[in-house]
Structures are given as structure tokens and as C-alpha cells.
Amino acid sequence: MNNPKSIVIIGGVAGGMSAATRLRRLLEDATITVLERSGNVSFANCGLPYYVGGVIEERSALLLQTPESLFDRFRLDVRIHHEATAIDVARRVVAVRDLATGQESELAYDALVLSPGARAVRPPIPGIDRALTLRDIEDTDRMTEAIAGAGSAAVIGGGFIGLEVAENLRHRGLDVTVVEATDQVMAPLDPEMARLVADALEADGIAVRLGASAVEISEGGVRLADGDVVAADVVVAAIGVRPDTTLAAAAGIELGQAGGIAVDDELRTSAPGVWAVGDVIEKRRPDGTAGLVPLAGPANRQGRLAADSIAGLPVRNPRALGTAVVGVCGLQVAATGVTEKALRASGRPHRVIHTHPLNHAGYYPGASALALKLLVDPDSDAILGAQAVGASGADKRIDVIATAMTAGMTASELLDLDLCYAPQFGSAKDPVNMLGYLADNQHRGLVRTAQWHEVADLATHGAMLLDVRTVGEFAAGTIPGAVNVPLDEVRERLDEIPVDAEVLVFCAVGQRGHSATRLLAQAGRTVRNLDGGIKTWRAGVRARP
Numbered sequence: 001m002n003n004p005k006s007i008v009i010i011g012g013v014a015g016g017m018s019a020a021t022r023l024r025r026l027l028e029d030a031t032i033t034v035l036e037r038s039g040n041v042s043f044a045n046c047g048l049p050y051y052v053g054g055v056i057e058e059r060s061a062l063l064l065q066t067p068e069s070l071f072d073r074f075r076l077d078v079r080i081h082h083e084a085t086a087i088d089v090a091r092r093v094v095a096v097r098d099l100a101t102g103q104e105s106e107l108a109y110d111a112l113v114l115s116p117g118a119r120a121v122r123p124p125i126p127g128i129d130r131a132l133t134l135r136d137i138e139d140t141d142r143m144t145e146a147i148a149g150a151g152s153a154a155v156i157g158g159g160f161i162g163l164e165v166a167e168n169l170r171h172r173g174l175d176v177t178v179v180e181a182t183d184q185v186m187a188p189l190d191p192e193m194a195r196l197v198a199d200a201l202e203a204d205g206i207a208v209r210l211g212a213s214a215v216e217i218s219e220g221g222v223r224l225a226d227g228d229v230v231a232a233d234v235v236v237a238a239i240g241v242r243p244d245t246t247l248a249a250a251a252g253i254e255l256g257q258a259g260g261i262a263v264d265d266e267l268r269t270s271a272p273g274v275w276a277v278g279d280v281i282e283k284r285r286p287d288g289t290a291g292l293v294p295l296a297g298p299a300n301r302q303g304r305l306a307a308d309s310i311a312g313l314p315v316r317n318p319r320a321l322g323t324a325v326v327g328v329c330g331l332q333v334a335a336t337g338v339t340e341k342a343l344r345a346s347g348r349p350h351r352v353i354h355t356h357p358l359n360h361a362g363y364y365p366g367a368s369a370l371a372l373k374l375l376v377d378p379d380s381d382a383i384l385g386a387q388a389v390g391a392s393g394a395d396k397r398i399d400v401i402a403t404a405m406t407a408g409m410t411a412s413e414l415l416d417l418d419l420c421y422a423p424q425f426g427s428a429k430d431p432v433n434m435l436g437y438l439a440d441n442q443h444r445g446l447v448r449t450a451q452w453h454e455v456a457d458l459a460t461h462g463a464m465l466l467d468v469r470t471v472g473e474f475a476a477g478t479i480p481g482a483v484n485v486p487l488d489e490v491r492e493r494l495d496e497i498p499v500d501a502e503v504l505v506f507c508a509v510g511q512r513g514h515s516a517t518r519l520l521a522q523a524g525r526t527v528r529n530l531d532g533g534i535k536t537w538r539a540g541v542r543a544r545p
């Protein structure tokens with residue numbers, strides 16, 4: 001084991017405090033000093049929106065530790081209202097300002113851990129100072145005070161924090177509008193999945209303005225680029241976060257291409273004796289690129305890993321899948337790995353699978369539909385990413401898939417997973433197993449599929465659109481130009497299905513379409529199944545700007 005005498009940690013929340021407590025468990029004799037600019041350490045940032053919404057009733061529930069409790073248990077020297085203002089990497093010294101007294105001092109270190117997190121992005125538009133952000137307890141107090149007596153709010157940004165804040169302000173009884181500059185909410189999802197989230201927001205009475213750029217914030221609300229004004233007593237900016245690299249950059253510590261601190265596999269920065277963890281660093285993504293993954297799980301794990309590295313234990317910092325979940329208006333929205341839009345943008349070959357299984361056996365009361373999506377490398381069958389949206393069970397499926405990705409399992413191997421089952425919890429063929437069945441069919445070349453965004457092009461090029469749902473379902477609405485031959489009649493009506501043109505089969509969610517596709521392929525037709533059926537196609541078409 002290494003034996004550093006003096007360890008300084010900048011940032012006393014997720015990554016910083018994980019590092020501090022692990023270090024104490026490894027190095028009982030070291031002096032460990034934690035510098036925290038705000039008035040609190042180890043607070044529950046992820047709970048802040050729910051305190052604003054009144055779901056978490058006690059403010060004290062957000063404060064998990066105090067400097068006193070951390071001293072009593074871990075003998076940590078935790079200094080709140082103390083800001084690190086500069087790092088001299090040559091002298092191994094941190095300059096510190098006591099924000100309460102203004103007093104300046106220096107702290108020498110043998111090992112330094114940077115966990116300063118990220119800062120909320122504030123776009124340079126007139127009136128931006130009126131916008132509230134939500135990063136810490138002080139922000140939370142400001143927001144709670146501002147919404148008291150307010151009737152309406154505009155939340156700029158439809159990412160996960162923006163949507164959590166929007167839902168919680170609605171919960172407080174405010175009229176809420178989400179203003180999002182891109183064409184979809186929830187960037188970690190693809191548009192046809194994100195559309196389901198926007199639907200849930202609107203069903204809850206939250207207005208969603210997509211493709212709407214805020215250009216000015218005034219007393220009356222938010223003015224958009226198209227001239228519209230969203231009236232709002234309170235404006236919240238939740239436009240995203242940027243790694244807080246100010247100190248590191250000034251100290252000459254190397255930054256990466258994505259704008260975070262560059263670290264090696266042991267979370268060491270370019271400066272000797274300096275480690276960095278959490279939102280401030282760049283992570284290795286599943287596709288090998290470096291990216292930013294501002295999430296609590298990686299920050300906590302990296303805090304522990306940096307401590308191990310400082311103590312001289314062997315360390316391996318794994319790829320950051322970016323596994324995340326958010327609750328939005330009764331929906332669970334979860335994702336891991338990369339999106340289809342990112343794969344398309346990078347030109348990387350990929351295969352897409354959509355399914356719409358029930359979260360548990362349909363005959364057991366309370367079953368609800370999930371929208372599940374899997375992204376697969378067509379050559380290696382590796383799992384590249386997954387997304388799930390549904391009232392229940394989305395978190396479990398994404399966690400299972402993230403585990404499979406971490407273990408290096410292929411998409412087809414998802415069918416081998418021996419998952420727990422009883423009717424109130426799942427299905428004998430769990431939705432994750434179903435993804436494995438579908439991936440296996442594709443990997444073996446048993447079925448070809450088409451995506452919702454390919455339908456118009458296929459039809460233009462002469463493909464027959466074959467709706468194999470029932471006559472009643474067809475009459476209630478179909479894809480323009482489709483012909484109806486219900487699955488149970490396909491064998492008898494084969495002569496209606498051309499041999500000299502491509503056939504695109506579809507049903508409600510893809511399951512009957514799969515049976516029809518297999519039947520037609522064996523009957524000599526060139527056939528594809530519409531992945532995710534008309535349900536995915538409808539969501540996709542509605543997601544188009």
C-alpha cells in the first residue's frame with residue numbers, strides 16, 4: 001500500500017465524499033481534508049427536484065451527512081464554505097479561501113482528488129439572470145421561495161433534470177411549459193421513444209414546446225425565436241451541465257476533446273499526484289470514444305476507485321455506459337449505452353430492435369405496456385445500447401441489459417438469461433429474453449426487418465405494405481397504401497402477395513408480423529417485418545418535426 005500523509009479533496013458531495021470515506025477505510029493515519037464551496041456536504045442532489053415539488057417534505061432529508069458526523073465517524077476535516085481557488089501542481093499546494101471570513105490560506109498535499117462536479121449551462125440571452133438553476137441546497141431554497149405564490153413556470157430544457165423540475169412544479173399546482181430547442185425531449189432517447197415521454201407530459205397538463213429556442217427572459221416570461229412568449233412567473237434553466245474545469249485548466253491539467261478533465265484508467269490526471277472523478281472528467285464510452293456522463297453512479301464508483309489508486313491498490317475504471325432512469329408523469333424512462341441517432345451520425349453499422357411487451361403477465365391485474373429498444377452491432381452481435389419507456393418495469397429491463405453489456409454478452413445471449421418470474425413480476429419469456437429471441441432470429445438471418453423511418457421510402461420504391469392485423473384493426477386506421485390480409489388468412493390468400501416485389505409486413509407491435517414474415521419467406525417472397533409494428537411507426541411519425 002502507498003502511504004500518502006496528506007490528502008486534499010476538492011468537492012464534498014458524490015465523488016469527493018466517496019473518495020474521502022474510502023480513503024479513511026484504507027489509510028487510517030492520513031490527514032484527509034475536504035474543501036466544499038457550498039454550505040453543505042454529502043447532500044442528495046438527486047432528491048432536490050422532489051423537495052421542490054413537496055414529495056420529499058423535510059429539507060433535512062436531503063442532508064445525508066454534516067462535517068461533524070463525518071469527523072466523528074471518519075475523522076475527516078470537512079471545511080464547508082471553503083473554496084479552492086488555485087492549484088500549484090509543481091509545489092503540490094492548493095490555495096483556499098474561507099468564504100465566511102475572506103481569509104486565504106494554502107494546503108499542501110501528497111495526493112489531491114478533484115471532484116468539483118459540473119456547472120449548469122446558462123445561455124447568453126438577455127434576462128438570463130432571472131432564470132433559476134438547480135444544483136445544490138442553496139439553489140433549492142431559492143427555487144422553493146420563488147414558486148411560493150407563483151402561478152406559472154417555464155422550464156427551459158427538456159433533459160432529465162428539466163423534466164423532473166417540470167413535473168414537480170406541476171405537482172405544486174403551477175401551469176408549466178417545457179421549452180426545448182431540439183425536436184425531442186430526453187436526448188438519451190431516440191425520437192420515437194422520446195415522443196412517448198412528451199405525450200405523458202402533455203397528458204399531465206404540462207405544455208411542451210419542441211424546436212423552440214428561448215431568446216429572452218423578461219418579467220413576463222420567456223420569448224421564443226419565433227416571437228411567441230411563454231408567460232411565466234418563474235423561469236428555470238435546465239439546459240444541461242458542463243464540467244467545472246476552471247481550477248484544473250488554470251493549473252495546466254490536461255483537458256480532453258469533450259471538455260472534461262482527461263484521466264487514465266486509474267483516474268490520474270496529467271499532473272503527478274492529482275486524481276479526478278465525477279462529472280468533471282471524461283469517460284470512456286461503449287463505442288470507444290471519450291464523452292461526458294454526468295451521473296451519480298459513476299461519480300460514486302470513481303471516488304472509490306481513485307481512493308484505491310491513491311492507496312496503491314490495483315484499479316480498473318470500466319467503460320461508462322451512461323445507464324440512467326428518470327420518472328416522468330407516471331412513466332419510467334431508462335436508457336443505457338448509445339442511441340440510434342448517435343450511431344447513424346457516426347456511420348457505424350447497427351441493427352435496431354423494438355418490442356412492446358407487457359411488464360408482467362397480461363392475465364395478472366395491472367399489466368402495462370413497455371416500449372423497449374435494443375441496438376446491436378450486426379457483425380459481432382454486441383449490445384450497443386437500449387432504451388425503455390413504460391409505467392413499470394423499464395428500470396429492471398435496462399439494468400439487466402446494462403449488466404449484460406458490462407459482462408460482454410451478445411444480444412442473442414439475452415435469450416439465455418435465467419430471470420425470475422411470477423405473473424405479478426414478469427413473464428415466463430421476460431421482455432429481455434424476448435429481445436434475445438429477436439436478436440437471435442436476426443443474427444441467424446431468419447428474419448429481415450425495416451424501421452419506421454424506412455417505410456415511406458420502401459413504399460415509394462414499390463414495396464407492398466401488408467397489414468396482417470384483423471379487419472377491425474385495419475378499419476380503425478393503418479399506414480397509407482397498406483393492404484389487409486389478416487395473419488390467419490395469409491396461407492389461403494398467398495396469390496394476392498406478389499413474388500416480384502418486396503413485401504413489408506406489419507401488425508400492431510411486430511409479433512404477428514414476424515409469423516407472417518416467416519411464412520412468406522418460406523413461400524418464396526422477399527419480405528421484411530416492420531420492427532415494433534404500427535405502434536413504433538406511429539410514434540416515429542409523430543416525433544418528426
Ligand SMILES: Cc1cc2nc3c(=O)[nH]c(=O)nc-3n(C[C@H](O)[C@H](O)[C@H](O)COP(=O)(O)OP(=O)(O)OC[C@H]3O[C@@H](n4cnc5c(N)ncnc54)[C@H](O)[C@@H]3O)c2cc1C
Nearest residue numbers: 011013014015037046083084116117278279294295296299
Ligand atoms: C437536481 C439534480 C438531480 C439529479 N438527479 C440524478 C439522478 O436521479 N441520477 C443520477 O445518476 N444523477 C443525478 N444527478 C447528477 C448527479 O448528482 C451528479 O452526477 C453527481 O452529483 C456528480 O458528482 P460529483 O462529485 O462529480 O459532483 P457534485 O456531486 O456536484 O459535487 C461537486 C461539489 O464540488 C463543489 N466545488 C466545486 N468547485 C469547488 C471549489 N473550487 N472548491 C470547493 N468546492 C468546490 C461544489 O460546490 C459541489 O458541491 C442530478 C443532479 C442534479 C443537480
